[in-house]
Amino acid sequence: MSSNLTVARTLLAVAGALVGLYGAVRLIGLGWGNLVATLPWLAGVVVAHDALLAPLVVLVGAAAAGRLPRWSRRAAVVVLVVLGPVTLLAVPTLGKFGAKADNPTLLDRQYVAGWVAVTGLVLLAAALLAVHDRGKGAPRG
Amino acid sequence: MSGTRVTDVLTRLIDAVPTEKDFGSTARSRELSARVGTWLGVCFLVAFLTGVWSHLAQLPDPLLPLPTRPIWLYRLTQGLHIAAGTAAVPLLLVKLWSVFPQLFRRPPAQTRARLLDGAERLSIAVLVSSALFQLVTGLANSAQWYPWSFSFRSTHFALGWVAMGSLLVHIAVKLPVIRQAWLRPQDVPGPGVVSRRTLLRATWAAAGVAVVTSAVSGVPGVRRLSVLATRSGTGPGGIPINKTAAAAGVTHQATDPAFALAVTWNGTERHLSLADLRAMPQTTATLPIACVEGWSASGTWSGVRIADLLKLVGAPTGAAVLVESLQRGGASSHSRLPGNVAADSRAILALALASEPLSLDHGFPCRVIAPNRPGALQTKWVNRLEAQA
The missing domain is CATH 3.90.420.10 (Oxidoreductase, molybdopterin-binding domain)
Structure with missing residues (x-):
């Protein structure tokens, strides 16, 4: 390893530790009650990802890899990778959890219709990709 | 249950836990992780810098007076903050997928290596936790949804520093790998069903679709495309209302x-x-x-x-x-x-x-x-x- 790389890594690590500590001090400085309310969320998001979402995606991927014909696999990846995150991003708007009865300018779109339209376009693009791949004779992926 | 039986059950459970070699997809590679990770890092840096800027702009008595021109500067930086955070959602999910098997790697036997491994895992736990926290809370805040009792603004700000700090530490640890992956990428054809290129293109598409459908409602001309944004961007006199x-x-x-x-x-x-x-x-x-x-x-x-x-x-x-x-x-x-x-x-x-x-x-x-x-x-x-x- 070159010495330049070592210097860069050391500087990054020291800067990172200082920046992170500053954040931790700020977080603790917000008081005990705030910290106790924050910690379950800090742990919860990791559990939700590592114990629920990620295993689910791995299982779906494994199941799909064994069953889907080869020409449909690229299309399946597009559907999962695009629609999955976009749907997660839409949870607050689809659920309208923050809506206020007195404020019609907040959460003021037709979100279900919007989501259906986005989903339809992504499925259409994926279908075209699958048709293309089938015509070309099932590329490697 | 006797002590031996408990040990037996535990041993069998531990044997049943997958190791990193049990994950089949050959699309996972350091090249994929480095490419998605680099752009994810750019998104987090943009969100961090624009977040700090927003914090400075809200100080009642700033040390340095912030300029009043250009009039659209804060509009631009806040728009970038939201766009970067939105694009980071698909990038982070794909990045975590690409390294998920690492979660199951067995600790090394040697004490020193084991300590280093533990320290790295700890830094990654802090990074993953703070990064997911920032995206989840930022997203909910833009919809005025507060299913928590902590103070959003100050907690999101504090954890922005934690996320940035742990990201810098992570880059320091991985720099040789990142460098190798960019400068000398290894193309392993393998029997994979999905290639790295397919996955990367789908990831960039996901980031693009996410930003357009959720985060451009403030951009005149294209705001209609933001069909999943928290606001259509209009209201009385053409301006939405935050609080009635x-x-x-x-x-x-x-x-x-x-x-x-x-x-x-x-x-x-x-x-x-x-x-x-x-x-x-x-x-x-x-x-x-x-x-x-x-x-x-x-x-x-x-x-x-x-x-x-x-x-x-x-x-x-x-x-x-x-x-x-x-x-x-x-x-x-x-x-x-x-x-x-x-x-x-x-x-x-x-x-x-x-x-x-x-x-x-x-x-x-x-x-x-x-x-x-x-x-x-x-x-x-x-x-x-x-x-x-």
Whole structure:
């Protein structure tokens, strides 16, 4: 390893530790009650990802890899990778959890219709990709 | 259950836990992780810098006065903050997928290596936790959804530093791998069903679709495409409303015919009715409202220059102004205009929006509007301006 790389890594690590500590001090400085309310969320998001979402995606991927014909696999990846995150991003708007009865300018779109339209376009693009791949004779992926 | 049986069950459970070699997809590779990770790092850096900027812009008494030009700067930085956070969602999910098997790697046998491994895992736990926390809370905040009891603004700010710090540590640890992956990528054809290229293209597409459908509602011309954004970007006078007069509890006072604005400086106090304000020279300016929650919209505001109001009580040019609202309590009940903002020719106490009297929810009878400021500081239902030395 070159010495330049070592210097860069050391500087990054020291800067990172200082920046992170500053954040931790700020977080603790917000008081005990705030910290106790924050910690379950800090742990919860990791559990939700590592114990629920990620295993689910791995299982779906494994199941799909064994069953889907080869020409449909690229299309399946597009559907999962695009629609999955976009749907997660839409949870607050689809659920309208923050809506206020007195404020019609907040959460003021037709979100279900919007989501259906986005989903339809992504499925259409994926279908075209699958048709293309089938015509070309099932590329490697 | 006897001790041995407990040990047996535990051993069998541990044997059943997959190792990193049990994950089949050959699309996972350091090249994939490095490419997605690099762009994810760029998104987090943009979100961090624009977040710190937003925090500085909200300080009542900044060390360095922030410029009032260009008028759209805060609108741009806040838009970038939201766009970067939105794009980071698919990038982070794919990045975590690409390294997920590492979660199951067995610790090394040697003590020193085991300690280093543990330290790295700890730093990654902090990074993953703070990164997911920032995206989840930021997203919910833009929809005014608060299913928690911590303070959003200050906690999101503190954890922004934690996420940035742990990201820098992570880059320091992985720098040789990242460098190798970019400079000398290994193309392993393998029997994979999905190639790295397919996965990368799908990831960039996901980031693009996410930004367009959720985060461009503040961009004129394309905002209609943001079908999943928390706001369509319109409202009375073409401007959305963050908090209504009813929610702020000011409806009665704001519509009271006896309303008077107090302007004070150094013991001198003037009271101005709405008619008095309308009789003063009026200024019109097109200025954006850029909310910290991410939406923005441009409006044509008319009213009295703050500087003209200060002259009525003999306050010197460049004096800072404490702005108070009829609203009691809450962060938006008051704000402070630093001297350079109060003196700006486009810092207005607005009485009208789009040639119509200000609506009650937009701050009737009068509100502050000044260039290049976070929306939270454009105080509504103003009833007192206090010039300060």
